Amino acid sequence: MPELPEVETVVGVVRPLLVGRHITAFQARWPKVTAPEAPSAFARKVEGKTIERVTRRGKYILLGLDQGTIHIHLRMTGRLMVVAPGQNLDSKHLSARFDLAEGGCLVFRDMRKFGRIGYLDDLAPLEARMGPEPLAPDLTAERFHAMLGARRRQLKPLLLDQGFLAGLGNIYVDEALFAARLHPEARASGLTIAQAGVLLDAIRDILRQSIDHKGTTIINFQYAENSPGQYRERLQVFGRAGQPCPACGDAIVKSRVAQRGTHWCPQCQATDK
């Protein structure tokens, strides 16, 4: 479900509700939610600690504690919400729950149960397998071009690779490649500096706009109770197979690239492979 804009939206909603609060207990309803660690071992590390910061890195939600950090990945269908004291707790699809001092709790729901929660004393191991943030100012077109130039992979799977660039998923990769008029199977190393700059600008523009619209809701994503993200209406190609391309009017095609459904315009994105 969630890519960078959706995670950013969730972080913005829960941050003011969580900063300064104490975790009194952790309960896993789905034991694998803390895998590879056992829920009891995870609970011992976080119970009694205070949440000082709530941030995002790639698609991870990070709860910075007075000691160590909780990392939460929503994967496909995870949802994170703060339940107020006395508010009734719907147990459907409940994966885990953090009880908070003064009542209320942080609830993790996950229909497909792919989502994961973990604890790290030091974020270095997580940082080591993550690429740069697409919105970071120090990611220049020159640096991005150099990163692309070092790889022979197809653009689509490369942009989905969190170790290359952190935060993009299937929706925004398709949208960015369309905006930059690049073929999803084009080789990364073949891009010119100008093309790399256009692609980076497209990625940033799309991510910023989606964040402004509270992300994209296809089925599950809600940033708060019953509030869907509004970026869906602005999607140019994703989920629009058979409809006219907004740029040229030819039909948008859905094909399979790197085992993922891929939406693109063969006319506009005719870059050499």
Next chain:
DNA sequence: CAGAGCACCTGTGGGC
């Protein structure tokens, strides 16, 4: 290194 295939799960939508 690059890519395919599969595993992890549950729900839904489209085709027949």
Next chain:
DNA sequence: TGCCCACAGGTGCTCT
């Protein structure tokens, strides 16, 4: 109407 299959916003593993 009902059934079945394919597919879904993600990632990690093995194997070629």
